Amino acid sequence: MNIMKFRPLFFSLSLFLFLASFYSLIRWQFQPSIDFAGGSEYQISLPQISDQVTVEKLFKDNNIELASITHSENGRYLLRFRNISPEEKLNLTDALKTADKDFQELRFITLGPSLGKELLRKTVFAIILSSLSLLIFIGTRFNDFSFGLSAVLAMFHDAFILIGSFSILGHFFGAQIDSLFVTALLTTLSASVHDTIVTFNRIRELKRQNIRLDWVSLANQAVTETLVRSINNSMTIVFMLFSLVILGGDTTRWFALTLLIGVVCGTYSSTGVAIPLVLFLKNRRRK
Amino acid sequence: MNSLTPAVKRNFSIILGLAFICLIFNIPQSIPVKIHWGKINWEHTFYRPELNFRLGNFDFSRKFDFKFGLDLAGGTSLLFSIDTTDVAADKLDQALESIKGNIERRVNLFGISEANVQLLSDRDQHRLRVELPGVQDADQAVSLIGQTAKLKFKGEVDIPPEATESATIYDVFAKDTGIDGSHLLSAKVELNPNTSQAEVALEFNQEGAKLFKEATTQFLNKRIAIFLDDFPITFPVVQSVIPDGRAVINGNFTNQTAKTLSAQLNAGALPLSIEVIEQNTIGATLGRDSIEKGIRAGLIGLLLVCFFMVGNYGYFGFIATLGLIVYGLITITLYRLIPITLTFPGIVGFILSVGMAVDSNILIFERMKDELRAGKPQNIAMELGFGRAWDSIKDANTCTIITGLILFNPFGWNFLNTSGMVRGFAITLILGIFISIFTGVFVTRNLLRVLVPKK
Numbered sequence: 146m147n148i149m150k151f152r153p154l155f156f157s158l159s160l161f162l163f164l165a166s167f168y169s170l171i172r173w174q175f176q177p178s179i180d181f182a183g184g185s186e187y188q189i190s191l192p193q194i195s196d197q198v199t200v201e202k203l204f205k206d207n208n209i210e211l212a213s214i215t216h217s218e219n220g221r222y223l224l225r226f227r228n229i230s231p232e233e234k235l236n237l238t239d240a241l242k243t244a245d246k247d248f249q250e251l252r253f254i255t256l257g258p259s260l261g262k263e264l265l266r267k268t269v270f271a272i273i274l275s276s277l278s279l280l281i282f283i284g285t286r287f288n289d290f291s292f293g294l295s296a297v298l299a300m301f302h303d304a305f306i307l308i309g310s311f312s313i314l315g316h317f318f319g320a321q322i323d324s325l326f327v328t329a330l331l332t333t334l335s336a337s338v339h340d341t342i343v344t345f346n347r348i349r350e351l352k353r354q355n356i357r358l359d360w361v362s363l364a365n366q367a368v369t370e371t372l373v374r375s376i377n378n379s380m381t382i383v384f385m386l387f388s389l390v391i392l393g394g395d396t397t398r399w400f401a402l403t404l405l406i407g408v409v410c411g412t413y414s415s416t417g418v419a420i421p422l423v424l425f426l427k428n429r430r431r432k
Numbered sequence: 433m434n435s436l437t438p439a440v441k442r443n444f445s446i447i448l449g450l451a452f453i454c455l456i457f458n459i460p461q462s463i464p465v466k467i468h469w470g471k472i473n474w475e476h477t478f479y480r481p482e483l484n485f486r487l488g489n490f491d492f493s494r495k496f497d498f499k500f501g502l503d504l505a506g507g508t509s510l511l512f513s514i515d516t517t518d519v520a521a522d523k524l525d526q527a528l529e530s531i532k533g534n535i536e537r538r539v540n541l542f543g544i545s546e547a548n549v550q551l552l553s554d555r556d557q558h559r560l561r562v563e564l565p566g567v568q569d570a571d572q573a574v575s576l577i578g579q580t581a582k583l584k585f586k587g588e589v590d591i592p593p594e595a596t597e598s599a600t601i602y603d604v605f606a607k608d609t610g611i612d613g614s615h616l617l618s619a620k621v622e623l624n625p626n627t628s629q630a631e632v633a634l635e636f637n638q639e640g641a642k643l644f645k646e647a648t649t650q651f652l653n654k655r656i657a658i659f660l661d662d663f664p665i666t667f668p669v670v671q672s673v674i675p676d677g678r679a680v681i682n683g684n685f686t687n688q689t690a691k692t693l694s695a696q697l698n699a700g701a702l703p704l705s706i707e708v709i710e711q712n713t714i715g716a717t718l719g720r721d722s723i724e725k726g727i728r729a730g731l732i733g734l735l736l737v738c739f740f741m742v743g744n745y746g747y748f749g750f751i752a753t754l755g756l757i758v759y760g761l762i763t764i765t766l767y768r769l770i771p772i773t774l775t776f777p778g779i780v781g782f783i784l785s786v787g788m789a790v791d792s793n794i795l796i797f798e799r800m801k802d803e804l805r806a807g808k809p810q811n812i813a814m815e816l817g818f819g820r821a822w823d824s825i826k827d828a829n830t831c832t833i834i835t836g837l838i839l840f841n842p843f844g845w846n847f848l849n850t851s852g853m854v855r856g857f858a859i860t861l862i863l864g865i866f867i868s869i870f871t872g873v874f875v876t877r878n879l880l881r882v883l884v885p886k887k
Binding site: 274343 | 715737784790802823848861
């Protein structure tokens with residue numbers, strides 16, 4: 146199977162994804178969740194009130210301006226607003242109880258702004274730390290510079306596209322960047338490296354057996370031999386995550402979706418990005 | 433079967449035994465069995481075994497129930513920042529300990545079982561994490577726990593008759609007695625033995641007792657108001673001089689109002705002020721909903737994976753599915769044994785790890801196919817496949833473990849994430865990977881050796 150002849154196609158696809166991510170990040174940035182920005186998220190059930198305006202007014206009477214309101218089936222509301230004190234919360238709950246005797250509180254989260262900065266610092270640190278450890282790991286596994294660099298670049302390719310796709314999802318569907326997104330991002334980084342390593346191992350194994358074969362043929366053979374495994378493995382993970390996205394409920398839908406995008410991206414990048422990069426670097430060196 | 437080596441037979445028995453033990457841990461708490469058949473009348477209830485075992489200071493008692501985090505069980509989690517600017521450095525530890533104890537006491541006043549109060553200190557930043565499982569209507573609790581606790585005792589002054597109209601409560605109680613929360617040791621609700629009415633009993637420390645004696649002398653037959661954060665909570669009339677620092681406030685208390693008053697007084701016994709910086713309340717319905725949805729999604733995903741494996745690898749895929757079932761049994765048994773607090777991201781971690789667990793099998797089967805294509809006999813191809821795949825399995829999983837450890841933050845470093853959600857995900861992922869390596873290279877391998885007919 147001559148997969149490497151599709152290199153221009155892979156390149157265009159990656160370039161397109163990269164530019165789309167870049168554009169979205171510049172144009173729309175992120176929708177930070179309250180984890181980072183501070184504020185409140187309130188999920189309630191008001192079966193008697195089907196009118197959003199009434200709910201908005203109710204909150205306004207308590208000096209709370211709603212940042213967003215989502216109304217779903219059987220009188221459930223998801224509301225976002227500023228960080229409030231326990232006293233304000235008490236008054237608010239009283240007002241809601243008066244307005245609707247069947248009022249039910251499903252979930253309430255409020256976070257002060259100071260925590261967001263702290264989490265951001267911790268997050269940046271975790272990303273740097275895991276990138277560095279993966280770099281060191283790749284370095285020890287592949288003392289060949291071309292392999293190491295390619296694996297790292299493929300990893301950053303995946304991370305960037307995942308961040309970019311979340312910027313797009315955030316703009317169109319209101320997906321938010323929270324600490325679970327970061328968790329999924331880090332898991333994706335490792336899954337990306339994981340997949341790349343399996344393919345690289347095969348190339349090196351083949352190189353030892355056929356020292357004379359050129360890199361493109363080696364790459365083709367290695368990909369042919371590992372592609373089925375790579376796709377099959379991703380498929381099992383995709384099945385699990387996909388059923389979670391569809392059936393798992395709102396709480397972790399975005400989390401599962403992030404992991405899903407990451408896994409698909411990681412599988413693609415080991416064949417579509419990492420190996421073409423190795424070939425590029427190897428050919429350049431020869432000249 | 434007769435060509436099996438003793439080692440393979442032994443391993444196969446180990447796997448069967450392991451699966452059986454895991455199964456026992458996962459049966460329901462009690463199973464009633466009733467057999468009425470002809471003359472046989474046998475009724476017996478089987479109970480899941482419980483561990484009651486102590487070794488020195490270590491208690492190994494386990495009930496083997498799942499432990500659910502607040503996001504699944506429902507409840508409230510609060511994070512308070514503690515303002516320590518007013519406290520001398522040498523008294524800080526004592527003050528922090530006392531605020532923790534006091535908050536625990538206040539939490540207990542609400543009758544919350546299994547509440548968890550945890551002090552989180554990072555250099556000069558101190559916080560309290562309060563977890564109240566099962567508490568949904570938490571507002572009342574939150575606002576009382578979170579009240580900035582500064583208590584003041586103030587005596588009544590004479591207001592000229594012409595000014596009584598315009599006098600505020602702060603004008604009436606303008607005389608500071610010098611007594612504040614730090615002089616108060618505790619307040620508690622007592623029942624008066626004569627009237628059976630609820631009363632609030634106060635106990636002062638030595639200095640407080642002295643000041644209180646002076647105050648009760650000065651304000652005999654007048655009122656002393658107690659202010660909590662400049663808000664008057666009670667104004668008892670001094671009926672006698674109290675020399676020993678033991679006072680009783682009585683009035684028309686119901687049990688509830690007496691309880692609230694004593695809780696507020698206790699809150700004031702601490703000079704540290706705290707502020708809620710995070711509140712997270714999850715209703716029980718949402719938690720149950722999450723568990724159900726998570727389990728359903730997991731089962732359907734698992735079913736798809738099994739179909740996929742059988743469809744792709746036939747009989748081998750079926751054996752991999754058996755391996756996967758053993759994997760699932762071991763994993764949930766360990767969740768019960770360790771025990772691991774399950775959160776929703778934790779369930780996602782488990783579901784993800786199931787997807788990944790199949791990976792070692794796929795790696796092995798693909799390698800096996802290669803060897804078969806190269807013309808090797810099946811049993812040789814099998815062993816070679818395992819050997820060849822092992823390197824890849826090792827490398828591939830190392831990456832995930834590295835990231836998992838950074839997320840889990842096993843040493844609780846403050847510069848890394850300490851959020852329960854993230855750690856909940858990381859722990860199930862790490863555990864899942866280790867168990868998947870075990871099932872991939874030990875369980876599936878031996879199952880294949882036994883269950884695949886020799887050609």
